[in-house]
Amino acid sequence: MELGCRNLVGYCGGLCLLYFLFISSISPTAAVGEEDPSSSSALIISRFQKYLQINTAHPNPQYYEAVDFFISQAKSLSLESQTLEFVKGKPLVLLKWPGSDPSLPSILLNSHTDVVPAEHDKWANHPFSAHIDSHGNVYARGSQDMKCVGLQYLEAIRRLKASGFQPIRSVYLSFVPDEEIGGHDGARKFAESDIFKDLNVGIVLDEGLASPNEHYRTFYAERSPWWLVIKATGAPGHGSKLYDNTAMENLLKSIESVRRFRASQFDLVKAGLKAEGEVISVNMAFLKAGTTSPTGFVMNLQPSEAEAGFDIRVPPNGDPEALERRIAEEWAPTSRNMTFRFKHKVSVFDKSGRPVLTATDSSNPWWILLEEAVIKANGKLGKPEIFPASTDARYFRELGLPAIGFSPMANTPILLHDHNEFLNKDEYLKGIEAYESIIKAYASYVENPRSAGSKDEL
Known part of the structure; x- marks a missing residue:
């Protein structure tokens, strides 16, 4: 009987010690976690x-x-x-x-x-x-x-x-x-x-x-979005005829010019000279041309109008004036019966001009x-x-x-x-x-x- 009591006391003491060690091991953060x-x-x-x-x-x-x-x-x-x-x-x-x-x-x-x-x-x-x-x-x-x-x-x-x-x-x-x-x-x-x-x-x-x-x-x-639409006009003609200044021909020249500029900017990124956010990006978003018919498009008619849309992103350290000159002189020159407009254009400067x-x-x-x-x-x-x-x-x-x-x-x-x-x-x-x-x-x-x-x- 005396031996049993000693074992019981020892067992209870062990439990108390284990409980004390458990409580002591809980950090304040864990305690907060318990409450919440x-x-x-x-x-x-x-x-x-x-x-x-x-x-x-x-x-x-x-x-x-x-x-x-x-x-x-x-x-x-x-x-x-x-x-x-x-x-x-x-x-x-x-x-x-x-x-x-x-x-x-x-x-x-x-x-x-x-x-x-x-x-x-x-x-x-x-x-x-x-x-x-x-x-x-x-x-x-x-x-x-x-x-x-x-x-x-x-x-x-x-x-x-x-x-x-x-x-x-x-x-x-x-x-x-x-x-x-x-x-x-x-x-x-x-x-x-x-x-x-x-x-x-x-x-x-x-x-x-x-x-x-x-x-x-x-x-x-961040780069400022300029959503540009370029439009070319020209006289319509038979699909077999070759002549200068058609709407499609002039628009394709512009698209090629834009493509070269895009490649020059992308090359800077590929070479590790600039990060993606530091160059002017240009991507064509849509191309709209042709004369529609019930079965699709009229194939033997060159259209009198053609449009292309471009998503341009200009970094704050870019030169917006130089870009606008490029658009007016190279991408959409009036000499090729072309015009342009911005669907959306965000300034690279804040209200103080910085x-x-x-x-x-x-x-x-x-x-x-x-x-x-x-x-x-x-x-x-x-x-x-x-x-x-x-x-x-x-x-x-x-x-x-x-x-x-x-x-x-x-x-x-x-x-x-x-x-x-x-x-x-x-x-x-x-x-x-x-x-x-x-x-x-x-x-x-x-x-x-x-x-x-x-x-x-x-």
Whole structure:
């Protein structure tokens, strides 16, 4: 009997010791995770899937479903929210995490809710199923462009709130419509509004691109779109006749001239002398000519008109005046009965007449803070780039605001607008850590009063 009691006491003591060691091994972060089950990786990925499953593809994006989703997320995080409609049927969600010093310029985390259409039959799984394969890849339209970023902002704030962090600067999150069709009824109207002015924004973060290697990509500018239409006219003629200055002949000469220019720019990229975002790109978007008939085209008639459309992208360090001269003198000369017009033309200069770009040196504290924050999150940054296409960031840069394009997706193939677009769930989770570090650094930043005074004097 005495021996049994000793064994029982020893058994209980062992249990107590094991319990003590278990409790001691739990870190503060893990303890927070115990109190907040919503921070588990499985639930984080589940929320990502839920957002991806909302079909916000053009031409009929389900914007209001996305609005409901973000309002529910805002409530779960105790964030202030409002829904704005600068254009009916195109809602914009604006969330706010108030800072302790509202006099300081705020932080804007921008993302767009719309995505491009997907050819369902070209995908291995339905593009809005958010299917996860055995490698942890989440397949969905918008997984890279850019639903990942919008939700990573929120997940980063969830982690910061759980840790007890209190921002000094106010943090705003904007979920805007229509970026994929130009952003005119979304970010543009938002940036031009009195509501935006009242936010007192000091820095904007927007989308970037995936990186096939271990370095995250960052973007400080982007190429401006010029959508050019060249038209040639001439007398119609029999399909067998050879004569000068037909509409088709003159247009083909122009197309050949454009092709040579395109090749010269592309050669700079292939030789490694310039990055893709640093050259002027030209790609033919359409060719319209011919006289139609019930069975197709009239084959023995040379048409009197012919048109071609070109998507041109001009970097902020390009020479727009030289390009316009080239268009007028070489690509569409009046001497060949040619004219041209722009369907869309965005200036490479901001409202102050300066190139639309954001500094990426010590003159820009937001850039330095981002660099340091990414390193703290065990990430690596590549050389800052000019975005090869266009994003909503341009509307904020045009106001003279610093805007940085950044989508934390390393070791990931670039699949935006492609079939079977995906993002690995581990990369998605790492991206949340990167944003947690960045938002914390930005929301804690207070300028040196002396530096601020010097800046005002300048």
